[in-house]
Amino acid sequence: MAKFLYVYHGSGKMPTEEAERQAAMDAWTNWYGKLGSAVVDGGNPVGMSKMVLPGGKVENNGGSNPTAGYTIVEAKDIDDAVGKAKDCPILMDPAFSVEIAPIIEVM
Template sequence: MAKFLYIYHGSGKMPANEADRKAMTDAWTGWFGKLGSAVVERGNPVGMSKTVLPGGKVENNGGSNPTGGYSIIEAKDIDDAARKARECPILMEPNCNVEIAPIINMMG
């Protein structure tokens, strides 16, 4: 099995009230449960990023498609990884998506 990086893109906004936070947590926990042993690392949400451009210029806006978090998942290939991502809870939010990239083992 290969490993894939799931990069969650979206608003990065956390729910305002406890009931909505619990519903969000339950949705993610349920999805990770369905993936079972394919979950290598659940990952975490991330804060607003900075982008360093050629010449050293730094942009503080988080980029055109801000990263909200990440996970590492095992799958047969990238198509299998994409199938596994189809039920990701972030996809229920408007303008959110899951970017998938193979992790290339450079250490043998």
């Protein structure tokens, strides 16, 4: 099985109400449960990023497609990884997307 990186992109905000936060956590827990042992690293949400550009210029805007978090999964191939991502709870918000890339082991 190969490993794949799911990078969550979007500009949505974390829920502020406790009931909404709990519903979101339950959705993630259920999705991870469905994926089972395919989840190598459940990942985490991430904060606003900075971009370092050639010449040392720094942009503090999170980039054109801000990263919201990540997960690492195992799958047979990228099509299998794409299939597993289709039920990701982050996709309930149309402001988000899941980018999927194979992890290339070099060592």
